[in-house]
Amino acid sequence: MSVLDPIYDRAKANPQKVAFPEAANEKMMQAAYEAAKDGYIKAVLVGNAEELKALAAERGYDASVFEFVDINDEAYTAKLVADYIASPETSLKKEKGLRRRIADPLYYAMAMQAVGAADVTFAGIDNTTGDVINAGMVMIGIKPNISTPSSIGLCYIPNWTGGENGLLAIGDSAVCTNPNPEQLADIAISACDTVRDLLQWEPRCAMVCYSTLGSGSGDLIDKVLEALKIAQEKRPDLAIDGEFQFDAAVKPEVAAKKVKRESKVAGKANVVIWPDLNVGNIGVKLIQTFGHADAYGPMLQGFNKIVCDCSRGAPVSEIKGNIIISAVRAAAMKG
């Protein structure tokens, strides 16, 4: 049984509408087709409908698996523009400017998502991560009280019983380069919400650096301490604790020696927040290389709705998995 099986089951029980603005791409169309045909999602292909239908036929797909939305359909677009401008959650309020943006299928799909015509927008195979994040910030927006978009990855570490049965969520290893204390706090908060929505965990979130409870000192630690204070004040409902070294965060025997106070997190963290992207990038590669971990993600977080990006080099199976993960997150976010 795969660690993703429970997520796949939840997707199938409540298939979400996923908009694909890059469906002309062969790998993306195949992943969308397989995910929809297997009943995990409802796939909405956004772009030039005639071209997409021809490509689907050429590739041997049953077109009835897809819904097609033509960005040149004036009646559909006029309603989309009106609904988007009327929505209290959107910031672009002028028709001319909005139409200029949604000439790009990525922005069109996100406008659909913003007004509820789709639950998720899935892209990133033709557009860069930066393109997807920028489009998400403009069209979908960042959650109130969250200062930055960010990401988490999910690592399954074979033969490790820590974290959450061998699974560890880590962030941010992909998006926010050098977060300030407020941003670092928001990465931790978003990460807790993401694992709660996606995995139904009770998050135990450790903010890590090279010091455990004052064993070291300096600017790098002060940033983590300030972030921890902000996170705890903003979300007292969450178990976010630190500052811990990585081993004190995830190894009970080390926590027992180094953490001489009550902690719901020390030694048993299932979410680890790095202090910056240097640590995050190196950390995930260490876990993959020496821990032989399977890594899933990055999953973008902090947006008003689920915004998804996939690696341009990803194989179809990985893209399909990320599509299904994003659909489950969207369903959970809707409540």
Next chain:
Amino acid sequence: MDRKELEAKIIELVTISYKKAPGEVTLETSFKNDLGGASVQMVALVSEIENELDAMVALQDAAACETVADLVDAVENEL
């Protein structure tokens, strides 16, 4: 709209988007050093420029501006 009017309008929009007091923002104001460089406010600012001036400045181009004067240049190019 001439350059002076555009400068005044951009200063007004920056002041609103970054929730600053009137008079606090000038052409020399640095996004990074004086305004904190937060990306959320930059998104709001880009949307406001589009709504008010009908000029589409890409988010990454706006984020690359060091000062308010640089942003005025970027908007002027789009008008």
